[in-house]
Amino acid sequence: MKRLVLIDGSSYLYRAFHALPPLTNAAGEPTGALFGVVNMLRATLKEKPDYVAFVVDAPGRTFRDELYPQYKANRPPMPEELRSQVEPMCRIVHALGIDILRVEGVEADDVIGTLAVRAAEAGIDVTISTGDKDFAQLVRMPADGRGGIALVNTMTGSRMDSDAAVAEKFGVPPHLIVDMLALMGDAVDNVIGVDKCGPKTAAKWLAEYGSLDGVIAAAPAIKGKIGENLRAALERLPLNRQLVTIRTDVPLPYRPDELCLREPHVEELRALYRHYGFNQALKELEAGQLAGNGGVAAVAEKEPARARGSGFVAPAAGPAPAPADPARAAPGHYATVLERAQLQALVARLRQAGQFALDTETDSLDPMRARLVGLSFCVEPGQAWYVPVGHDYPGAPVQLPLEEVLAALRPLLSDPAVRKVGQHGKYDLHVLRRHGVEVAGYADDTLLQSFVLNSSSGRHDMDSLARRWLGYETLKYEDVAGKGARQIPFPQVRVEDATRYAAEDADITLRLHRVLTPALAAEPGLEKVYREIEMPLVPVLARVEANGVRVDVEELRRQSADLSRRMLAAQQKATELAGRPFNLDSPKQLCALLFEELKLPALVKTPKGQPSTNEEALEAIADLHELPRVILEYRSLAKLRGTYTDKLPEMVDPATGRVHTSYHQAGAATGRLSSSDPNLQNIPIRTEDGRRIRRAFVAPPGRKLVACDYSQIELRIMAHLSQDPGLLRAFASGADIHRATAAEVFGRPLEAVTANERRAAKAINFGLMYGMGAFGLARQLGIGRAEAQDYIALYFSRYPGVRDFMERTRAQAHERGYVETVFGRRLYLEYINSRNAAQRAGAERAAINAPMQGTAADIIKRAMIDVDAWLAGHRARALMILQVHDELVFEVDEDFVPALVEEVKRRMAAAAQLSVPLVVDCGVGDNWDEAH
Template identity: 40%
Template sequence: MNSQSTIHNPIILVDGSFYMYRAYHAYPPLTTQNGQPVWVIYGVISMIKSLITRYQPSHMAVIFDVSGKTFRDDLFKQYKSNRIKIPDDLSIQIIPTHKIIKAMGISVLNIPNVEADDVIATLATFYAQLNKTVLISTGDKDMAQIVSSNIILINTMSNIMLNPTEVEKKFGVPPTLIADYLALVGDRADNIPGVPGIGKKTAQIVLNQIGNLNILYQNLNNILQLNIRGRKKIYQALLINKELAFLCYKLATIKIDVPLQESDYKLLIQEINTQDLILLFTQYEFNTWLTDLQSGKWNNTNKYEKKIISTAYTKHANTKIIQNSSYNNLKLNNNSNYIIYNTATLKHWIKQNYHKNHLILNIHSDNSNIFTANILGLCLSLYNIYINQYIYIPISNNIQIPNQYNNKNYLSLKNVLLNLQPILENPAVVKIGQNMKFNYSLLKRHNINLSGKIFDVILEFYILYGTTNYQNIKRFLNKETFNSILNFQQSYDNYNNYIVKEIKNIYQESLYAIQLILAIFDLHQILWPQLYSNDKLKKIFQEIEIPLISILAHIESYGVLIDKTLLCSYSMELNVHLNTLQNQAYQLAGTSFNLDSIKQLQEILYKKQKLPILKKTPSGSPSTNEEVLKKLSHKYPIPKIILKYRSLSKLKSTYTNKLISMVNTESNRIHTSYNQTRTATGRLSSANPNLQNIPNRNHDGRKIRQAFIAPSHSVIVSADYSQIELRIMAHLSRDFKLINDFLSGKDIHTTTASEIFVTSLNLVTNEQRHQAKTINFGLIYGMSAFGLSKQLSVTCYEAQKYVDRYFQRYPGVMQYIQHIKDNVYKYGYVSTLEGRKLYLPNIYSKNLSKKKGAERAAINAPMQGSAADIIKKAMISINYWLKQDDIPVQMIMQVHDELVFEVQNNFIDTAIKQIKKLMEECFILDVPLKVDIGVGKNWEQAH
């Protein structure tokens, strides 16, 4: 790969120690007039300037070795023992070099107790995971082991670049085998001995034909089958020197997990410190550079020119003020910002800006309910390249007018929307904002159809990083992204903390509103290029999440019909049950007490009844949690009553009473709100009320579902993916038997039971099938034998036997689980089939419980996340079908792997056939997707 290869704006990491030595030997020994050596300083800075000129990096760091021992010295005392002491005339030039690099605005890193290679590899891996191109300038062949599609090595003396293909050409093995290769052949530069008798050709053959060091030693006899001279001697050499080989491997393997400070990741090139450079260039007599500096020709080439104006607004006079969260310092530049009070001004602004094709929009409302929210104001800006004008339009909703504006006539919402409608509905105008589903729904309520490409910065961040909690994933964010999301969050908080039902100060409100749209603009310009450069994530954004906005908005607006009479009746029935349970508990305890009081319950169970204390709370009190009560209920009656009481009490408070109160009086329906960015796996969540947690596994819970009814002349149709996560596991693991079981149409739980309990298929009992179901789902959720033993109420020994038999039948599943564990520790995230990244920052936690929890989550996340992507694609396919004609079908709920519909009686058969077809064909796996369909007058009957 030659120097002409097109690499633009990479992150550059420079091996500073390598540069120092190369300059020391390659440049003529220049000195100042008083004899101070400066040729190394000159050489290093020249090479750095050349890199900046050629590649125009946005981020750059120069990393130096620090004197002192590292972990490799502890492993092998002779490590680098052949290195000569740093010459004095080189040593004296180190600190001046550091000073000049820092004054150039470039990060200098000196991390003790680790080598510069390890720091470079850690940074490179971090940025590569963010889909950044990383260019490493070094002469150290060890670094070849981290080369990837995003990490490239360059030798600036020869201008030769090494990508994965070039690494394999040069060393005869791919980057993934470089450490194994060096372990076998050794590295003279670092005094790594290697395995005696193993040369380069031999190492290449055995590694390429057999595998890495671990695989090689697991299959050492395979060497005797190779068509290679001296294979017996090679076999003996490897056999005798196994311990040495693995020691050399440890020495040669570069660390990619050096613990660094947050500041060490902040590699954005800063403005040069002209004053410091003048002093330094004068002191070391770099007269040409001094002249360039003073004439304005010296810069960071010179300074990175951004292709997108991601922080364009920071160049505006009022931005520094707007970014300040203190209201007392906030002011508006009247040339750029307007509070609009009359129609004439609004029309004039629209006429001036109508040709612009990007709209930043934020709607200020008094609450987040799309049916009751009043629009109090709109803040927006139309722009082509960067924002240079923004307006705030207060709406006349009984506003308390501040004194300085008491002569203003505020516009009505109808008037404002009438004038903005051509822009809001123009498909050629890109719409950018946050919480765009709410904006879409609110405008729809006022007969405005928000059209055109839509960008939601919260969705953008969520798709890139799998969360909206930026603090949890700081380690995965570059400086620019972190600062932008931090600024957005602060602006969002400032803005929302000020939302009140009556605006008391229009001026202050407008300031916070403008602050927020500027933050939205900046964040979009930072995040969208990251999304755009990743084809899979871009597809998820454009083809799944954005189309889902209007679909979810429609589902929310349409709602679910509720039988209030049934809910009221059931609520009273629950009251009777609760009173009965209460009286039973009183009789058994010999006294009355508050069943909802943990303190009184502890008194009854442990002091009066003398029940055994199985577990204590962190404060030292005996526990009364569900797990403890379940164990106690096997022998004692009161805990069993308490469990039943709690279950029914929750049904009453959380569902019957709450659902009744949330029925919309106009529509007689419940209107939930779906959130696309709440879960870690991409699943939708539901709130106000949460329809995804309504129980369906017991009689009492299923009675709640009877209240979800179809209108007259219609039915409820439930379409539920069958065992979708197990099917995804079959696809991901490529396990032959698991795939074959599904393709053969076998009942997977019965088949598993037959294997685990060593019995024929026709003799499997319902209990055994139920246990096998627990095992099937438990293991793909990363459950341990201990966890399984508790689920099945068997010993750990028995549970471990079941686990072993399961993986004996499905070895591909075990291999996949191990692969996932390796990857999550390496990258910090796992991916769905669509490429959605699911970050698990706790995988690096020092808390063992959190680390193990993250590991379990990593095993299941690709399946749950893929299932979420699949049902979203199904919703989009079905919605497209429904829009083709006036089809008498309404999608009314999404609950995990289930879609629920209202279907008119005369269309049931057609609807069932088409819904099933679209859901089963929306995504192709190695095993077929299967959808179970149910029909009924209510949700309980249909499911």
């Protein structure tokens, strides 16, 4: 079946503009959006559609303006930085041989809708490339000789091509999308929906009443404030439906099958690519590979689950897979090093280059247990080597002995004057250290370069970065090792296939480095964050991970037994309350019991409108019946046992007798470190049971654990950023900040503040940093919403600088699309100008919180770097073993504790110069709980 791709040009341009950092070419002209569009177009052309068109809005009014003169009245003008990229974008699209379609009096959406439906009716499969949710109303599967209509979002890699896919995303099938949009409205287009009606409410109504007409008919019976809002909006809902419906009957001067791809204007493309510095696109053009091999793809906000460069241990070894597809050309010349002379020549070449990309291949994801299978190196794009040392399948070529290879490479890898570049290189540092090679001169990490440039732009693994920055589709692990149960471990991958895979890793790493380095250099503030915080932290984290922490396995087993006994008691209590046995772990049985038999109200619903039994749902009804509280207790106990007391003993490394967590610098968009395997950031400390877990983290004989924690660091950062005189005064005095806040808010002396008033002040202090409103505060304090609103108003009257800071931050976020920490780290806010009110509100909350949370992250990272440098001379006496939020934990010789506490407190307090002092609290104990 023939295929037509319809590109939503405005969507492409705006998405690229907000997704990528503000790049410029050598002439200083903005190129970020243009770069993204070019990569997405190359991705589209790679798929070789039969027909393709780039559709944009024509200037002037449309039929919607006639229906509703206020249509799009609130939409801000296009930023000048983006406007300047429109004309070159159109030139490149035209030079690529793609038709640009504009129809006067009709929006681009309607042109796309009409072409899509006509093509599908003619038996052509249609793909609409867009990020606009409105197009979901057009989705349909192919049937009866007709083509399907699918949506592809190249920014997220998502595809919707069926009723089920649309329903999973939006809660309603395609034929109800228009009705949902009519109810929700669209703030960007100034389509005013039902006040406070978001996607969940709209989907719930449509599921219950069948259609917009059904909702309108049922409006008199819908209770509560939302019902009042619906009735107030009834008159405008029919108009809304007209405004949000994409027309599919627009008269057009062309047919879908006339939109064939024309021959490209190669000379014009060459000139444009050179002018705007699109080097990868230019190389592909010169090589005759116009379509490229990928596009801008950004999907998640965390580091890859499988770091490129590490092998993978299959559940069971099977026969070797077929060789990698020979039709897929490698991006350069890759050589396998099997002879001693080749190795010597390679070492000489690497030293002569002075800088090279490095990657390791192993047999395990766990860097503390992985064995080397090979190493790859690259000195120039397209020129890379793979040195296999551990491939052991039948017929494998004779490889150089591991020790001989390491002996040859050790002087080079340990030389700080020779710069090494990696992608998620902390893994490689661990592997090489365990094989007797201490790497020095680790100078650049492409994962961290990408993360600092734009932490919110999507994933930062090699495959995603290659698509986004190079327009290149990398060889996947599955391509050389197979899939599923037949996947083989890396030592059994054929050397020739491993060479292509591993050498490509090093090659792409170096290519990314050469693209990302000038992009960072164009942003001096971000480059400083990268050079002074993120890169120096890599070896520090590697040392903390390698140090590990001792755990008392017997203590954990005792806790597991106790938790099991209490879980059983909770089960018995729940059975007694229910009057019959049931499975506490079954949401279906819980729903039937709570909402059908006991008739408790279902106050929280799932995205599909069904009663929820999650923690929030059970908390909401816990005051109405004892059973939900017992179920919550059972779940809390089960989570502690399953996540920690049962699992931690299994994670003790037999070689060290310790647990070694992994820290992720690119794990949170704000810059905060996260940890995994095990996740030590999420051990609950608000309950006695959670604190007991920390008792199992112990010091060895003759040593103590020392925990050093920043006191109220984010509130102190709030005082610094807001410069509110009241907050500055309170912190300068050294008073209890929550008591001081309560005294200000409630107008009474410090000594007269009650416990409840302090609790309210604490809730406000912390809640405001996370964008909490009156509703959230009321629920947390157990008071009425009006009273909570009075508290907030009173707070702002006493601390007007805080209110001004929040308003100023929101305004800057809307204007610039990002916020910054004290040290210049940026958080780009994808949805800050979203049409969706809920998304926009969430982005505004993030805008307020990110400067504080991100600054706190920067401060503790700076402290870790400084403390680690001091510890270099005392490693026999003290180790840094954990970082958890705003806390550092050390394992220390007993007689060295006073010296360490004094030095660490001083260095942590000096990690930032704020308008208020940084205070560090330190505790000492035989276990983590005692020290905390």
